[in-house]
Amino acid sequence: MFQLHPQLEKDSFLIRETSLCEIRLINNALFPWVILVPKHNEIKEFLDLSPQDQQTLWQDITHISKKMQQHYNPDKLNVAMLGNMVPQLHIHIIARFKEDTAWPNPIWGNDSKPYTKKEKNNIISKLSTVLQ
Amino acid sequence: MFQLHPQLEKDSFLIRETSLCEIRLINNALFPWVILVPKHNEIKEFLDLSPQDQQTLWQDITHISKKMQQHYNPDKLNVAMLGNMVPQLHIHIIARFKEDTAWPNPIWGNDSKPYTKKEKNNIISKLSTVLQ
Numbered sequence: 395m396f397q398l399h400p401q402l403e404k405d406s407f408l409i410r411e412t413s414l415c416e417i418r419l420i421n422n423a424l425f426p427w428v429i430l431v432p433k434h435n436e437i438k439e440f441l442d443l444s445p446q447d448q449q450t451l452w453q454d455i456t457h458i459s460k461k462m463q464q465h466y467n468p469d470k471l472n473v474a475m476l477g478n479m480v481p482q483l484h485i486h487i488i489a490r491f492k493e494d495t496a497w498p499n500p501i502w503g504n505d506s507k508p509y510t511k512k513e514k515n516n517i518i519s520k521l522s523t524v525l526q
Numbered sequence: 527m528f529q530l531h532p533q534l535e536k537d538s539f540l541i542r543e544t545s546l547c548e549i550r551l552i553n554n555a556l557f558p559w560v561i562l563v564p565k566h567n568e569i570k571e572f573l574d575l576s577p578q579d580q581q582t583l584w585q586d587i588t589h590i591s592k593k594m595q596q597h598y599n600p601d602k603l604n605v606a607m608l609g610n611m612v613p614q615l616h617i618h619i620i621a622r623f624k625e626d627t628a629w630p631n632p633i634w635g636n637d638s639k640p641y642t643k644k645e646k647n648n649i650i651s652k653l654s655t656v657l658q
Contacts, residue, residue, distance in 0.1 A: 439603055441592055452584045460573055470613075471571055474606035478622060478630035481602075490610060498610035502632050 396433040399482035409521045414450045417525055423507045426466050426489040430454055437483045455485055458525055462489050465524045528565040531614035541653045546582045555639045558598050558621040562586055569615045587617055590657055594621050597656045
């Protein structure tokens with residue numbers, strides 16, 4: 395039974411699932427920012443996944459990156475596996491704009507603004523279609 | 527003819543090449559930090575590569591990540607495609623330690639300390655074997 399890390403649970407909302415991953419929206423209205431979380435416990439590095447799951451992960455990253463690019467038309471996509479703070483493997487995919495509040499710096503540790511309940515419902519509904 | 531971006535040329539040293547990428551050491555002695563640069567001009571996003579090159583890139587990322595993990599035994603690998611500052615596609619692979627000067631934050635924008643000439647020669651020689 396997959397257990398999402400409590401910090402990821404607190405910081406994000408489920409959009410949809412692939413066979414391997416939960417696709418979740420980070421609760422920060424300043425950036426279009428999703429994470430992919432492989433549904434395996436005790437996995438810290440992508441290298442800890444089986445070769446087949448690594449392949450599926452790359453396909454998921456590619457697919458969701460493409461959909462984010464098509465939908466948001468960002469100046470740059472940021473794709474990253476860090477995990478220094480939350481040890482459960484998760485992959486960030488973020489649509490970045492020259493006008494966003496952190497540009498050109500990375501977004502981690504920058505400003506955060508939670509979605510309102512209405513905004514959250516709208517974007518989850520939208521992304522659950524867009525990120526199919 | 528592939529043209530490396532002048533900023534990447536300035537910030538890093540060539541370790542070796544794969545069929546697709548230059549593998550380069552970032553000139554910062556505080557972190558074991560390499561970048562992979564696909565040898566195609568005018569490529570900003572990994573999605574701009576052909577599907578076959580995307581596959582090769584993922585294989586290169588996986589291979590070099592594994593070798594970095596085996597050699598450095600880090601607390602965490604950081605793997606990231608950002609490119610907000612330098613638009614030529616490059617992928618960071620960094621061995622992170624709980625004792626490093628930036629932990630647990632991302633390393634971009636943190637302290638930097640160039641290698642001495644001797645250190646540089648030693649690490650390039652070492653990594654050109656380790657990262658085969």
